[in-house]
Amino acid sequence: MTETETATAARLSPGNPAPEFTLPDADGKDISLASLRGRKVVVYFYPAASTPGCTKQACDFRDNLALLNDAGVDVLGISPDKPAKLVRFRDNEGLTFPLLSDPERTVLTAYGAFGEKTMYGKKTVGVIRSTFVIDAEGKIEKAQYNVRATGHVAKLLKEIGLAG
Numbered sequence: 001m002t003e004t005e006t007a008t009a010a011r012l013s014p015g016n017p018a019p020e021f022t023l024p025d026a027d028g029k030d031i032s033l034a035s036l037r038g039r040k041v042v043v044y045f046y047p048a049a050s051t052p053g054c055t056k057q058a059c060d061f062r063d064n065l066a067l068l069n070d071a072g073v074d075v076l077g078i079s080p081d082k083p084a085k086l087v088r089f090r091d092n093e094g095l096t097f098p099l100l101s102d103p104e105r106t107v108l109t110a111y112g113a114f115g116e117k118t119m120y121g122k123k124t125v126g127v128i129r130s131t132f133v134i135d136a137e138g139k140i141e142k143a144q145y146n147v148r149a150t151g152h153v154a155k156l157l158k159e160i161g162l163a164g
Contacts, residue, residue, distance in 0.1 A: 010112055011112035011143065011145060012111060012112055012132065012140050012143045013140065013143055014139075014140050014141055014142060014143060015139060015140065016139065016140045016143075017138060017139055017140070018033060018043075018132065018134040018138050018139060018140050019033075019107065019110035019111060020032070020033050020034055020138075021033050021102075021106075021107040021110070022034075023078065023100040023101060023102055023107060024083055024100065024101050025083070025086070025098045025099060025100055025101070026083050026086035026087045026089075026090050026098075026099050026101075027083070027087070028083050031076070031098050031100060033076075033134070033138070034138075036074050036076075037136065037137070037138055038136050039072050039073065039074050039136055040071075040072055040073040040074070040133060040134065040135055040136055040141070040160075041073070041074045041075070041076060041133075041134045042061075042068065042073060042074070042075045042076070042131060042132070042133055042134075042156070043076045043078060043111070043131070043132045043134060044057070044061070044075070044076070044077055044078070044129075044130065044131040044132070045077075045078050045079065045108055045111065045113035045114075045127060045128070045129065045130045045131075046058070046077060046078075046079050046127065046129055046149075047079065047080075047126060047127040047129065048079060048080075048081060048127075049079055049081045049085050049086055049088070049089035049099070050085070050088065050089050050092065052149075053129075053149035053150070054079070054149065055089075055093060056149050056150055057129075057149040057150075057152060057153065058077060058089070058093060058095055058099075059093055059095075060152070060153035060154070061075050061077070061095075061097060061153055062093065062094065062095050062096055062097070063153075064153055064157060065096055065097055067157070067162055068157075068162065071160075071162055072136075073133075073160070073162075074097070075097040075098075076097065076098050076099075076100055077095075077097065077098070077099045077100065078099075078100045078101075078102050078107060078108065078113075079099070079100075079101070079102065079127065080101075080102055080103050080105055080108065080127065081099075081101060081103070082101055082103055083101050086099040086100075086101055105127075108127060111130065111132060112128070112130070112143075112145065113127060113128050113129075113130040113145070114126070114127055114128065115128060117146070128145055128146060129146065129147050129148075129149065130143075130144060130145045130146070130147065131144045131147055131152065131156060132144070133156075133160060142156075142159065142160070144156075
C-alpha cells in the first residue's frame with residue numbers, strides 16, 4: 001500500500017458493518033470479532049505499547065473494565081506491536097483485557113485508524129488513536145477518530161450511559 005493510499009483510508013460511521021478480523025493476542029491465541037457477537041465490544045486502536053499516552057489509555061480501560069463487562073461490553077486493544085511487546089505491556093501494567101497484534105496494519109487500515117495525521121504540527125503517517133463501539137449484531141455504534149489518550153475512557157463511559 002502506498003503512502004497516498006494509506007492517507008485516504010475510508011473512515012467508518014455509525015450503522016456501518018464493523019470489519020471482521022481475527023488477530024493474535026499477546027499469547028499468540030487468535031481472537032476474532034465474530035466470536036464476541038451477541039455482546040457490545042469496544043475496539044480501540046493505539047500507536048504503541050508502553051508509551052505514556054497508550055499506557056494511560058490502557059490503564060483507564062483496565063480500571064473501568066468491571067463496569068464495562070458488567071454492562072455486557074468487552075474491550076479489545078489493537079496496535080501494530082508484536083505479541084512479545086504486548087506481553088510485556090500487559091504484564092507491566094496488569095492489563096486484563098485482550099491486546100491484539102496487527103503488525104501488517106490490515107485491521108487498522110480497515111477501520112480507518114491508520115493514515116495521515118498531524119503530530120506536533122507535522123504531517124506524518126501512522127496509527128490514528130481511534131475507538132469504536134460495536135453493537136451485539138456487529139454494526140458500528142460509535143466511531144471516534146483522533147481521540148485523546150487522557151480522559152477518553154471517562155468520556156466514552158458517559159456517552160454509552162455508564163457514567164453520570
